[in-house]
Amino acid sequence: MIPELGHFALALALALSAAQAVFGLWGAQRGEARLMAAAPPLAAGVLLAVAVSLGCLMWSFAVNDTTVMNVVQNSHSAKPMLYKLTGTWGNHEGSLVLWVFILALCGGAVALFGRDLPSRLQARVLAVLGLVTVGFLAFTLGTSNPFERVWPPPLDGQGLNPILQDPGLAFHPPLLYLGYVGYAVTYAFAIAALIEGRVDAAWGRWVRPWALAAWAFLTLGIALGSWWAYYELGWGGYWFWDPVENASLLPWLAGAALLHSAIVVEKREALKTWTVFLALLAFGLSLLGTFLVRSGVLNSVHAFANDPDRGVFILLLMMAYVGGGFALFAWRAAAMAPTGVFAPLSREGGLVLNNLLLCSIAAVVLVGTLYPMFADLLLGQKISVGPPFFNMATFPLVVPLLAAMGVGPMLPWKRARLWPVLQRLWWAALGGMAALLLALALSGWRVLPALGFAAGAWLILAAATDIADRIALFSRPRAAWARARGLPRAAWGAAVAHAGVGVTILGLAGMGLAQEKLTLMRPGDAATLAGYTYRLEGVEDVTGPNWTARRATLTVTRDGREVTVLRPERRNFPVGRMVTTEASIHTNWLVDLYAVLGEERDGGAVVRLHHNPLAPWIWLGAAIMALGGGISLSDRRMRVSAPAAKLARGQAPA
Amino acid sequence: MIRRLVPALALGAALLAAPPAPAAVGDPAERLRDPALEARAQAIGRELRCLVCQNQSIEDSDAPLARDLRRIVREQVAAGQSNAEVMRFVHDRYGDFVLLRPRLTAATALLWATPALALGGGALLILAMRRRQAAEAALAAPELSEAERARLRAAERDGERAA
Numbered sequence: 001m002i003p004e005l006g007h008f009a010l011a012l013a014l015a016l017s018a019a020q021a022v023f024g025l026w027g028a029q030r031g032e033a034r035l036m037a038a039a040p041p042l043a044a045g046v047l048l049a050v051a052v053s054l055g056c057l058m059w060s061f062a063v064n065d066t067t068v069m070n071v072v073q074n075s076h077s078a079k080p081m082l083y084k085l086t087g088t089w090g091n092h093e094g095s096l097v098l099w100v101f102i103l104a105l106c107g108g109a110v111a112l113f114g115r116d117l118p119s120r121l122q123a124r125v126l127a128v129l130g131l132v133t134v135g136f137l138a139f140t141l142g143t144s145n146p147f148e149r150v151w152p153p154p155l156d157g158q159g160l161n162p163i164l165q166d167p168g169l170a171f172h173p174p175l176l177y178l179g180y181v182g183y184a185v186t187y188a189f190a191i192a193a194l195i196e197g198r199v200d201a202a203w204g205r206w207v208r209p210w211a212l213a214a215w216a217f218l219t220l221g222i223a224l225g226s227w228w229a230y231y232e233l234g235w236g237g238y239w240f241w242d243p244v245e246n247a248s249l250l251p252w253l254a255g256a257a258l259l260h261s262a263i264v265v266e267k268r269e270a271l272k273t274w275t276v277f278l279a280l281l282a283f284g285l286s287l288l289g290t291f292l293v294r295s296g297v298l299n300s301v302h303a304f305a306n307d308p309d310r311g312v313f314i315l316l317l318m319m320a321y322v323g324g325g326f327a328l329f330a331w332r333a334a335a336m337a338p339t340g341v342f343a344p345l346s347r348e349g350g351l352v353l354n355n356l357l358l359c360s361i362a363a364v365v366l367v368g369t370l371y372p373m374f375a376d377l378l379l380g381q382k383i384s385v386g387p388p389f390f391n392m393a394t395f396p397l398v399v400p401l402l403a404a405m406g407v408g409p410m411l412p413w414k415r416a417r418l419w420p421v422l423q424r425l426w427w428a429a430l431g432g433m434a435a436l437l438l439a440l441a442l443s444g445w446r447v448l449p450a451l452g453f454a455a456g457a458w459l460i461l462a463a464a465t466d467i468a469d470r471i472a473l474f475s476r477p478r479a480a481w482a483r484a485r486g487l488p489r490a491a492w493g494a495a496v497a498h499a500g501v502g503v504t505i506l507g508l509a510g511m512g513l514a515q516e517k518l519t520l521m522r523p524g525d526a527a528t529l530a531g532y533t534y535r536l537e538g539v540e541d542v543t544g545p546n547w548t549a550r551r552a553t554l555t556v557t558r559d560g561r562e563v564t565v566l567r568p569e570r571r572n573f574p575v576g577r578m579v580t581t582e583a584s585i586h587t588n589w590l591v592d593l594y595a596v597l598g599e600e601r602d603g604g605a606v607v608r609l610h611h612n613p614l615a616p617w618i619w620l621g622a623a624i625m626a627l628g629g630g631i632s633l634s635d636r637r638m639r640v641s642a643p644a645a646k647l648a649r650g651q652a653p654a
Numbered sequence: 655m656i657r658r659l660v661p662a663l664a665l666g667a668a669l670l671a672a673p674p675a676p677a678a679v680g681d682p683a684e685r686l687r688d689p690a691l692e693a694r695a696q697a698i699g700r701e702l703r704c705l706v707c708q709n710q711s712i713e714d715s716d717a718p719l720a721r722d723l724r725r726i727v728r729e730q731v732a733a734g735q736s737n738a739e740v741m742r743f744v745h746d747r748y749g750d751f752v753l754l755r756p757r758l759t760a761a762t763a764l765l766w767a768t769p770a771l772a773l774g775g776g777a778l779l780i781l782a783m784r785r786r787q788a789a790e791a792a793l794a795a796p797e798l799s800e801a802e803r804a805r806l807r808a809a810e811r812d813g814e815r816a817a
Contacts, residue, residue, distance in 0.1 A: 234679070235714050242709050274783075341787065352780060360772035367768045381761045384703045386711065386754025393769050520682045581679060598679030608679050 003068050006056025007147040010097070010137060013049035013104070016042050017133035020107075024127025028120045028195075036123035040111035043126050046133060047108040054088075054101045057146055061088045066153040070094060070146045076159040076575050078546040086170035087160045092310075093146035095173055099290075100136050102174070102181040103129065110185065117206065124192035125185070132184050135317045143310045159575035162547070168228040176221030176248060180286040182214020183251060186258065187283035187325065190276045194328045197335040199272040204265030207279065209633055211259040214282075216629030218252050223622030234581040234596045236516065236610040238618055241390040246369040247289030253362040254282040257355045259629075264348050268413060270341070271348070273333045274355070280329060284322040285362070291318050292369075343415040350408030357401040364393045402455045405501065406462030409494055410469065428465050432458035443513055452509025459502030463495040489635035497628025504621025510614025522604035530611040532593060533557045534566070539597075539605050547571045549582070552597045552605055556586065568597040568607070587616050684721070686728050695731045698740050699724060703754050711754060 020042040027035025060068045061084045064077045074091040075084055083090075089098040107129045114122045140146070189207045193199045225248070230238040239245060258278040264271040291314045342348040368385045375381045406428060410421045422429075436454035443449055468474060470491060471483040517529045521536040528534075537553040549571040556563045569582040586593045592615040598606030686692040696713055702723060704715040712720040712727070723744065730740040744752055756762045764771075 237714070240709065240714075344784075356773065356776040356780065360769060360776060363772035364768050367765060371762075371765045375761055379761050382749070382751040383756045383762060384751055384754050385756055385765065386703060386709065388701050388755035389765075392755065393766070397769055397773070518680050518682045518685060596679055598681075606679055606682060 002056050002059050003065065003147040003149065006053045006060070007145070009049045009053040009056065010141055010147075013046050013053065013100070014134060014137040014141065016045045016049060017104075017130045017137065020046060020130030021127045021134060022130075024123040024130060028123040028127070031120075033119070036119050039123045039126040039130075040114075043104075043107040043111040043129070046130070047104040050097070050101045050104040054097050057094060057097055058085055058088045060147075061085060061094075064157065066155070066157060067149050067151065068146075069148040069150045072150055072154055072157045074160050075157040076546065077156050078575065079160060079165065080545050082167070082170065083160060083165045087164075089173050090160055090164050090169075093140070093144045095177075096136065096140045096144055097146055098174060099177050099181065100133060100140065102177045103133055103136065103184055106181055106185050107133065110188075118202075121189075121192055121196065121203075121206075124195055125188045128188035128191045129184060132188070132321065135320065139310075139313050139317060143313050159546075159573070162571070162573040162576065162578050162580050163232055166228060166232055168224055168232070172221055172224045172228060174221075175217050175224060179214050179216075179218025179221055179255070180251060180289065182210055182217060183255060183279075183283040183286050185210045186214065186279040187321075190279035191325060191328065193276055193336075194325075194332045197332055199265065199276060199336050201266050201269055204262050204267075204269075204275070207275070208259060208262040208266060211255060211262055211279075211282075212629045212633050215252065215255040215259050216626040216633075218248070218255060219622050219626045219629070222248050222252060223619045223626075226622075227619045230615070231583055231585055232580075234583045236514065236583075236594055236596075236612060238511070238615075241368075241387045243369050244289075244293055246365050247292045249365055250285040250362055250369075251282050251289060253358050253365070254278060254285050257358040257362075258282050260351050260354050260358075264351050268342065268348055271352070272336045276333065276336070277329060278355070280322070280325040284318075284325070285366075287314075287318045287321060291315060342413070345411070345418060346416045347408070347411045347413045349416075350404060350411050353404055354401070354408060357397055357404070361394050361397045361401070364397065365390065368393065399451075399455075402459060402501075402505065405498055406458055409463075409466050409491075409498065424469055425462055425465055428458055428461035431461040439509070446513065449509045449512030452505055452512060456502045456504075456506035456509060459505065460499045463499040463502065466498075467492070467495045490632045493628045493630070493632025493635070495628070496631055497625045500621045500624030500626075500628055502621070503617050503624055507614045507617030507619075507621055510617065511612060513613050514615075515611040517609045519607055519609070520602065520604050521607050522602075525604070527607070527609060529609045531558060532563065532611070534595065534607070534609055536605065536607065539600060542569070544571070546575060547573045550597065550600065552595075552607065554584075554595055554607070556593055564593065566593065566595040568595045570597045570599075589616055590614065592616065679716075681721075684725060684728065686732060691731050692728075694737060695724075695728045698727050698731070698737055701741065701754050702727070702744060703752050705748065705752060 435457035439450035439453040566584040594610035699713040
């Protein structure tokens, strides 16, 4: 009964979102206030229906209802409750319901918080969101029904892939989807602007918070996935340039470009067509990621569905949304004349450079990800494009990006002179140089990590200089506190996010100096790595809720003092017959001590030890970036409605 | 076209795919005694694809083929071959697919040119847009007279002194 209710709610949501799309578009076109007014309540209805559907699916997982095919294939009664619930979106069908739920959530937010928007713009934005919802609901109901029944029910489910049973991964999809789907909203704003043929500062002010929020969530989602790979997969690696990772990096890069160019629209009414283009691109790349993951074109832990029919459906959806969007762009973009002019060397110019470099990196990642497929298809050549290529090809683009990131925020609008800005940044540059020399000397002339340390120090110091400069910390220190409080949150957010990038770069540089040791140890044996001594005390059996494991106990000492005890495990999941390794990690925030247990033989155990300097900073930096986005979001001007919108409303009744 | 394309791709992916491998913990016995040689072997290994895995280097995989390749690389390194010679040895036997950093050939020229093409194309686009914008701005705004320009310069100087 409950699954049928969920199925019905999905169908209801499809009908409601179709109505939302039609009423919104038609009402706005004809200027029918009553039709347009129907869009917000319809969006609320869609949200309610999809929420009910998602709730029903979670319920089926929670009670382990084995008459539901999806539960049978992906769950098991012995699984802990948390993973039963989060397992709802650990599979293709369920993750689609979550995707649509978040989309409906965004629609609801535009309906609720968008009352200050010009009513036509709001109606059109909601209508486009409705169209996207229709497509994805049709896809779900048509090819991937999550509520399909099976009769007679099997005794129990087949279980969830054990490496996915992890708190980090339980929340990785929702965060990632908040990012992907957030770009659906900026896409809807872009389409609405193209239909109206008008982009102004008010539009920029409305798009920017969505771009910021989507980017911040995407940052967190990617970081969580990378962190999970680091501690769960047991390779000590954090980024593999896997096609699926690249698929999430692409909208992140385009989104970062978008949130910067939206500033220019808002402040200076320039780069309008470009910003609209980026909004289309960011969502297009989100959809491409969805297509790559679900079509069977790629195959990895993430690729839930290897079903060509679904691939064709998603490809058609993508062509409709992206192709339609770009066709509309080609037709209407010329109508949006730019007004703000600026010199090449200016804040705007810096943001253009940022966009150029971010988009070039995105192009390299996109081409590198798809190249093997097309080389095989068109040229009949089997080639591989892996981490060595991506590292090498993105490096010359990342270096100028990081260098410019320090300078850009300090350039004045319209027209700038480089020399005064560089003079204010000399000590940040000096700090970078000092970091470079120090790292070179200490690491034994390892150039790449040293460059990373220099870039990280430069970014953090440049962000600090920017803030110190704005609050006149050194020239008028007494008024600094008052000025700091008066400084717009957006300026704080930018500095914090840029410093966060610096922290991540420092983490990456530290990982460039990582060491590892693979050794066979008998109880009582000791191994030394980077000044730490690891002594194997013994290996024992332990039992978990749905697994049994062998667990090693390693006492770590340094200079004779005990530092910590590491307990790496090798877990055996009888359901699904899989063995996973649970790395044991001790961190003091400067270095991770990381141990993995391998097979046991000759009365001993194979142990792999890693010494990972600054590893946690990679994800700490990502969290700081997202925090910067959040601070920027809390800026007053994001909360206050745009003056142009107010003006329009004020005139309306007259 | 697309209906034919997608199943073909899916089949290709399915043939190549192995289930996600549990972590390769590795075997100390297969490593070289000399840390410098072992470091070289690992650097080479990270450039080589485990042919039966999904996007893993031979250093990251527990698949039997990856083990074999690791052993071959270490034998060659121990026999005194240079990095380039080892790479050529493996490449001769397994073809382009084994190289995670594709060679520069006619087929991969476009791939390797992407950074330059993207940057150059983007820069050209920006220049073209600026040209158009400047032309439109010139139509919209009349030129300043010499006296107005002098006043503008004076005002800018004052502004800088105040800032």
